[in-house]
Amino acid sequence: MPRAWAGLAAAALALALAVSLWRRRPRPVREVLFFPSPPICTEALLAEAAGPGAVTRPCRCPLPRGDCSLSRLLRRLLSARRTLELCLFAFSSPQLARAVQLLHRRGVRVRVVIDAQSMEMKGSQIGLLRHAGIQVRHDQESGYMHHKFAIVDGRMLMTGSLNWTTQAIQNNRENVLVVEDAEYVKAFLDEFERIWEEYNPRNYRFFP
Numbered sequence: 222m223p224r225a226w227a228g229l230a231a232a233a234l235a236l237a238l239a240v241s242l243w244r245r246r247p248r249p250v251r252e253v254l255f256f257p258s259p260p261i262c263t264e265a266l267l268a269e270a271a272g273p274g275a276v277t278r279p280c281r282c283p284l285p286r287g288d289c290s291l292s293r294l295l296r297r298l299l300s301a302r303r304t305l306e307l308c309l310f311a312f313s314s315p316q317l318a319r320a321v322q323l324l325h326r327r328g329v330r331v332r333v334v335i336d337a338q339s340m341e342m343k344g345s346q347i348g349l350l351r352h353a354g355i356q357v358r359h360d361q362e363s364g365y366m367h368h369k370f371a372i373v374d375g376r377m378l379m380t381g382s383l384n385w386t387t388q389a390i391q392n393n394r395e396n397v398l399v400v401e402d403a404e405y406v407k408a409f410l411d412e413f414e415r416i417w418e419e420y421n422p423r424n425y426r427f428f429p
Contacts, residue, residue: 249401250297250377256395258290263316266292270299271323290397291390295320297379297399298371305331306372306413310365311339311384318346322353333357334416336366344387358420366416370409378406 264280298305298320305324312318312335325331333350337359340347351357360366370380381397389395400406418424 250399251401252293252297252399254290254293254381254383254397254399256290256383256389256397257391257393260284260391261289261292262286263292263295266295266299267316267319267323270320272327291316294379294397294399297373297377299324300377301329301373303329303374304372305329305374306334306410307332308334308366308368308370308409308413308416309385310336310367310369311342311386311389312346312350313342313344313386313388314390315344315346315387317385318349321350321355325353325355331355332413332417334366334368334413334420335359337361338365358417358422360420361425368412368416370413372406372410372413375410376403376406377401378409380409 262280262282262284264282265286295316298317301324305321307321312333321331321333331350333347333355335347335357339345340359347357369383369385370378372378377399378401379397379399381395383389383393383395383397
């Protein structure tokens with residue numbers, strides 16, 4: 222009888238331990254961000270993400286510090302540790318561009334797909350990204366490359382109506398859905414890889 226009680230107690234302890242570990246697991250990200258987002262100072266957030274040893278200065282700008290859709294988007298973006306895939310129609314936000322460059326300097330593999338026509342827009346950050354050594358590919362066709370999504374570390378998807386422009390962030394009614402869902406992430410990652418290969422410069426056709 223004592224052995225039976227001991228076995229039952231051990232099973233109960235194992236079950237309690239399993240439940241405790243399950244409860245401690247971080248929950249998958251499920252977040253919706255709505256824009257417009259008010260102008261804020263993002264210097265502290267970027268400085269924190271730069272890591273120890275980075276040279277930083279206190280920002281004296283009058284913009285407020287605080288939590289908003291832009292700061293949440295930046296935090297999700299800056300959580301990347303290994304890879305970042307960006308598939309965007311337009312990219313002219315200096316804050317988001319600085320975050321992408323920071324990740325690149327930290328050793329994150331960054332790849333960017335962009336619409337060719339939007340690269341010519343005023344304030345486009347694509348030239349700066351390329352100058353920093355970040356891989357960028359663009360379409361060579363008449364239709365728009367109109368996707369707007371990012372994939373962090375192959376596990377988190379950010380997608381919605383938002384163009385990565387100051388105009389869209391501060392003035393437009395936009396949305397971004399942030400999810401950790403393996404099925405959705407795989408579908409978007411497969412689409413990114415397909416476009417990435419399709420837009421390989423070796424496949425460009427300059428003459429009919």
